[in-house]
Amino acid sequence: MSRARLVERWLPGTLAVAGVLAAWELLGRGGTLNPALLPAPSVVLATLVDVVRDDALAPPIARTLALMATGYLIACACGIALGVAMGRSEAVHALMEPLVELVRPIPKPALIPPLFLFLGIGLQTMLFIVVLAAFFPVLINTVQGVRGVDPVLLDTARTLRLSRRATVLRVVLPAALPMVATGMRVSLGLALTLVVVAEMLAGENGVGFLILDMQRAFQIQKMYAWLVVLALLGLLLNGAFEWAERRALPWRAHLS
């Protein structure tokens, strides 16, 4: 892209974001906004800098990310494995479908209290809830992707006497990958949302816990600082996912 086109592409949006921030800052300084409810961006930024200086930034982020990543990876692995099995075999599909359709519509946050009672209020419950929330989008999309694989490809694999394993690994999975990736992207957002909820309801640490705790302690500036951290985290995760998707699915990149 030429410089002129880059400017044309990015300038209006950048100006809009800058405009909103400037208006917020001016209204905050002018006293129109109640600083107890919504401090000016510069104040939030200064608070964030303090947090970084106190070396308080990394531990909650590490905790939240570790919990989320563990749950997300387990969910993706299980979702893809079961999804391939259900997509390839009618028998497995018939066996599992009623159970899946029974559990899937439950709003996952509603399961947090029962799991607290049952598994206790702790890390394993939080992990379980993340896995459960992230599992279903991956599963459903994998089943659809595997079932949608071009039959000609499967026939070709049979003609070439590919083993079942090789067929799944070399033909079915690559063909289903765009659908799987779509499910994984939905799950990524869900996983982060659910980690934050779990930390709010159960945590003694983590970014989600801090946001609710600061609100209850009326440390509003700190609450916003952590909210900014979480927003950046979401932005980064999303960006990393898109980058990975482009690398893994180069033929799909031009579609989106």
Add this chain to the structure above:
Amino acid sequence: MTASHISSSLRVLPRLARAASGIALVIALLALWEASARLGWVDSLNWPPFTAVLAALRDGLWSGELPALLGNTLGYMLVGYAAGSAAGIALGLLLGLSPLLMRIVSPLVETLRPIPISAIVPPLILFLGVGDALKIFIVAFSSFFPVLINTVAGVRDGSPVLRQTARTLRLSRAATLRKLVLPGALPAIFAGLRTSLGIALVVAIIAEMVAGASGIGYFIVQAQYAMQPAPMYAAVLCLSLAGYALNRAILRFEKTALPWHGRA
């Protein structure tokens, strides 16, 4: 019975057995749940037998407590969903049709969108309190984005040939929008509406749990604090049914609204 009849009914049998296998698995798991509680394999006060949950569900439905809670939750959820979706469709049409507006607004949208919705409950409590206004707003906020993104994509994917034809036929802008752009974008819009509906229920529950005050999500948390597992599970069951019914309802609505798109 002729031989072909017999062989065709024999061929149906494995399919029936397969269809039954799934239901059998569910029944087996429920029976395991029942037995584990009754026979004390799981020795916990928090593990009521399945029949006790069913009894609690019946009592809750009979007394009107669960329908009232669910009605409360679904009521404001639908208000928020309708508001968020309408805003999403309206802005989506605008952004899809105007590249300049899209360039202005999209960085703002992309900054707000990745924020985990659960994280904005605490600041919103400061502004809106813990009542219905909070819940309606947060449901609307989270329903807004999927509908917006899908509407923009739907409008942009619309065929340029159709639009040129509309210009050739000198259709007014309003008529082009109503007769061409909107119908063309409807399948994508519905995909967004379906995504948002699932999110709306989840977010409503999250708001009730974190902010408290009322609704079935709050009831579940209260039942957990009070160590009353049976009513708690009954409420979860109720919510699960509601989630299922909502999904069926929007699929049905989609079929009537998009008859030409039914076979997907």
